[in-house]
Amino acid sequence: MFLVEGPASVEAALSDPRSRIMELLVSPNLLGREHAAIKQARDAGIDVVEMTRDCFKKVSDTKAPQGLAATVRIPSARPELLRQPEALVVVCCGIADPGNLGTIIRTADAVAATCVVTLPPSADLYNAKVVRSTAASLFHVPCFAMSEEAFLDTAREVPLRLVAAAAHDGEAPSAATWQRPFALAIGSEAHGVPESILSATQTWVTLPLPGRAESLNAAVAAGILLYESVRP
């Protein structure tokens, strides 16, 4: 299970047919008013647990808890999504910073990506900061962890074209082919896309750096490439 906090994310979890909410946690004092999610949860047969302000603050991971949270069962992995004929898969190759991982999931949702796959040593998808940074997108786009071996085996078998963001010597994103299906591999902040993924990659893209910065933030690089891939 993992904890989801705040009205927007709880609503997203409630409306996601694949999310299984275990308990809705409510602190009437903190929430201030009745919230539609409470009735919706009761109608769906979900346990609603009322808590004092102090108790809710102990459960919450945020500095200013809003009084509404839910415990949600971690969904199963869906590797079959890698086989969709129009797949746009985002592959996080060791994105260790929870804020970056959450932000990548939010952008993947914005461009209607098929799914987000995390490979080790990425941050845990259900880390509180990841959940918060996704801004509810965790319930819009399927996200799951795979081992590198399982991912590469599936990609080879489908076959699913791999596009990797490389620090040097790749094509300019504006010149690259973004025809689906493909999987976009985003490298870790410290080490980039690992050699094992690069050697299985068909298309290498490199973001131009006309200024003096040596690299971009991983979530920014992912955003630029994902938007390039859906550019008209």
Added chain:
Amino acid sequence: MFLVEGPASVEAALSDPRSRIMELLVSPNLLGREHAAIKQARDAGIDVVEMTRDCFKKVSDTKAPQGLAATVRIPSARPELLRQPEALVVVCCGIADPGNLGTIIRTADAVAATCVVTLPPSADLYNAKVVRSTAASLFHVPCFAMSEEAFLDTAREVPLRLVAAAAHDGEAPSAATWQRPFALAIGSEAHGVPESILSATQTWVTLPLPGRAESLNAAVAAGILLYESVRP
């Protein structure tokens, strides 16, 4: 003054002719080896202060201090940069999250922007987390705060075309004109670009959101638009 930590940022501060380093702080135990920056600072007549590991840890804002830091004088604002004929100015309209602000500065550096202007209520440019997130870009691209009034007066006077990222009803970034000079206004996470800036704006751009996310992270949106503006 503000504090700059880690070898890469200290080196960037040392090589920036406009940065005035007050003191170089060194903990030989933490640093482990002699570092070129120490000789460079001594040669430049900068005081080098040696510290014990414990003392350095008290000064440092990071969890794993690397034993090299510098106190740097806050540079003066350079509003004259808004008058450059080929200006690409990034205007942060109340970017409150230090990580987002630092990441926007890093991307502005990557595309060789002319300068980054922060308008209230943006985070302080010299907040430790901003400095860290810029990954040395704070010494590559001039960054300074302005009042909204002073910014709008200057933009009107030059005149400098304002391009604003709006949540709705703007042009698609791929269809917009990115001819310089222009200033790109990035709105706050919570409230977007304020009405006062929007009403002085000539070009509104809206990032398409074909998926289910209601918005993008501010630093990701800035990155996509800045890269669109330098796209061949």
